[in-house]
Amino acid sequence: MQTDDEGYPGWTFVLDEYAKEDYKNLLNDERWNRLQTNALLDKANYFKKVKESEDEFFKTAKTALKANTKAPNLYQQIKTHNPYLSKQQQDYSISLKINDSTNAAYHVHLPKNYNPKKKYAALLFLHGGVRFSQLAEYQIPQKNLGGWNRFYTKYAALNEVILVFPTANKTYNWMTSDDGFFMIPKIVQQLKTALNIDDNKVFISGHSNGATGSFSYLMKQPTPFAGFYGFNTHPKVYTGGTFIENILNRSFINFSTDQDYYYPPNANDTLTKVMNNINADYKDYRYNGFPHWFPEFDESEPAYKILFTALTKSPRKPFPQKITWEFDDNRYGNIDWLSNIKLDTLATRKREHKQLNFKIEKELKYNKQDSLVFVNVDKQAFDFPRKSGKITASYEENTFTIQTSCIGSLSITISPEMINLKKKVKVYINDKLYFNQKIKYDPQFMLNNFIKTKDRSQIWVNVINLKI
Incomplete structure (x- = not known):
C-alpha cells in the first residue's frame, strides 16, 4: 500500500480503530478480507523498515571507556567521547x-x-x-x-x-x-x-x-x-x-x-x-x-x-556556583551538583522558607454566544498540596555553604572544574561544619554516572553524602 498525501501508510486506513465504522458497508465483501490480509502484511513490512532505520540510527563506532583507566585520563576520555557516525x-x-x-x-x-x-x-x-x-x-x-x-x-x-x-x-x-x-x-x-x-x-x-x-x-x-x-x-x-x-x-x-x-x-x-x-x-x-x-x-x-x-x-552552565531548589517529592530532589536530596517532613519550616503565590481574579471564558469575555474568579495561581523542603547552596575556593529547611540528607557531586582536588573540601550546612577532607577521583562512580546520563560536560568524579 502507498502512503496518502499526508504521509500516513495506506494500511492504517484499513486497520485503525475507526475502520469498522468508516467502511461498515464493505465488511461483508470478501474483497475486504483480502484487503485486510494485505494491510497486515504491509504493516509488518512497514515496522520492519522502521526497526531497521532505528537500528541504523543508534549504530555507533566501538569505543572502550574502562573504570581501570587512570582517573584523569578517563575524565578526558569521557569529555572528548565521540563514537558517532553519519546518518542515512x-x-x-x-x-x-x-x-x-x-x-x-x-x-x-x-x-x-x-x-x-x-x-x-x-x-x-x-x-x-x-x-x-x-x-x-x-x-x-x-x-x-x-x-x-x-x-x-x-x-x-x-x-x-x-x-x-x-x-x-x-x-x-x-x-x-x-x-x-x-x-x-x-x-x-x-x-x-x-x-x-x-x-x-x-x-x-x-x-x-x-x-x-x-x-x-x-x-x-x-x-x-x-x-x-x-x-x-x-x-x-x-x-x-x-x-x-x-x-x-x-x-x-x-x-x-x-x-x-x-x-x-x-x-x-x-x-x-x-x-x-x-x-x-x-x-x-x-x-x-x-x-x-x-x-x-x-x-x-x-x-x-x-x-x-x-x-x-x-x-x-554545568557547574553553577549557586543553586536554589525547592521540592515536595523525593523523586525530584536533584539539581546539577546537588543530588539525592531527601525531605524531612517532620522538621520545622524555617521562617525564610516561604511559598510565593498570587491571586487570579479574572479569567477569559467563552459565553453561550461563543464570545470570549472576562469572568470574575477567586483562586490562587499555584497549589501546594504537600510539605516541601528547600535548599540554597553555593561554593567558592573549595568551600560549600548550604542552608536547608525540612531537608534530611543530601549529596554533593564533585567535578574537578568546581574544586581543587589537591586541597581539602569543606562543607558547611546551616552554619555547621559537616565535611573537611580531600576528594579523590572515583573512576567507577565517574563511569557509572556517564553511562546513566551520557553527559560529556557535566562529569562527576566523586560524591559527598551528608545526613543533616
Whole structure:
C-alpha cells in the first residue's frame, strides 16, 4: 500500500480503530478480507523498515571507556567521547519503552548534512492536548514538521538545531501525571547515545499543555536542559507545588496572547512582576489580537525568531556556583551538583522558607454566544498540596555553604572544574561544619554516572553524602 498525501501508510486506513465504522458497508465483501490480509502484511513490512532505520540510527563506532583507566585520563576520555557516525536519513521514528506493556515513538529531525564530528543544539517540542492525545506507534515527518510547527522547522534549519517531537496521552504525559514525566529526560539520554549533541544546548519548548510541560521540567527536573520556552503557557505544576524560585537555576521565555482562555493576560502580567521581584531570567512577549492557537497564524513567526536567537546564545552552565531548589517529592530532589536530596517532613519550616503565590481574579471564558469575555474568579495561581523542603547552596575556593529547611540528607557531586582536588573540601550546612577532607577521583562512580546520563560536560568524579 502507498502512503496518502499526508504521509500516513495506506494500511492504517484499513486497520485503525475507526475502520469498522468508516467502511461498515464493505465488511461483508470478501474483497475486504483480502484487503485486510494485505494491510497486515504491509504493516509488518512497514515496522520492519522502521526497526531497521532505528537500528541504523543508534549504530555507533566501538569505543572502550574502562573504570581501570587512570582517573584523569578517563575524565578526558569521557569529555572528548565521540563514537558517532553519519546518518542515512534526515528523519527518524524512534521507539520509547514506557513500561512492559506500553510503547511510544518520537520523531527526530536532523539538520541537513548532519556531521557527527560537530556538536549540535537540540530542541524538544511538547505538543498540547495531552488529555485527548494518543501515544504514537510510529512517527512521520509530515505530522510534525509542517502546520503549526512550520516555523520550528524553518528556524531549526537556519540554525542547525536538531528537532525532537515526543508524543503523550492522558496517562503518560508531561503535565497531569508523573507516570510519564520520565519520558523527556529518557529521550535526551537516548539521543546522546546516537547523536553528537551539545550537552549545554538542550532545550524544551511547547504549546498549551506542552508549554505547561516545559514549565514543569523547569520547576522539577531542569538538570539536562539549558532553557525553556512556551507558547500560550499555563505556568503551573499540576502534580504538586509550583516553586517559582526554582527558575533561578535556568530561564523561561513565554509567548502569550491577550485572547487566551488557557491563561489570562492579567495573570501573566502579575507573574512577570513576581519573576522580576526575584530577579529571574524570565520574559513574557505579548501578542495582541490572537487566541490560544497563536502558532497557527503567520504573525507568530517573530516569536520563533526570538526563541532561536535566545537558544543560540543561552548555553547551560554545568557547574553553577549557586543553586536554589525547592521540592515536595523525593523523586525530584536533584539539581546539577546537588543530588539525592531527601525531605524531612517532620522538621520545622524555617521562617525564610516561604511559598510565593498570587491571586487570579479574572479569567477569559467563552459565553453561550461563543464570545470570549472576562469572568470574575477567586483562586490562587499555584497549589501546594504537600510539605516541601528547600535548599540554597553555593561554593567558592573549595568551600560549600548550604542552608536547608525540612531537608534530611543530601549529596554533593564533585567535578574537578568546581574544586581543587589537591586541597581539602569543606562543607558547611546551616552554619555547621559537616565535611573537611580531600576528594579523590572515583573512576567507577565517574563511569557509572556517564553511562546513566551520557553527559560529556557535566562529569562527576566523586560524591559527598551528608545526613543533616
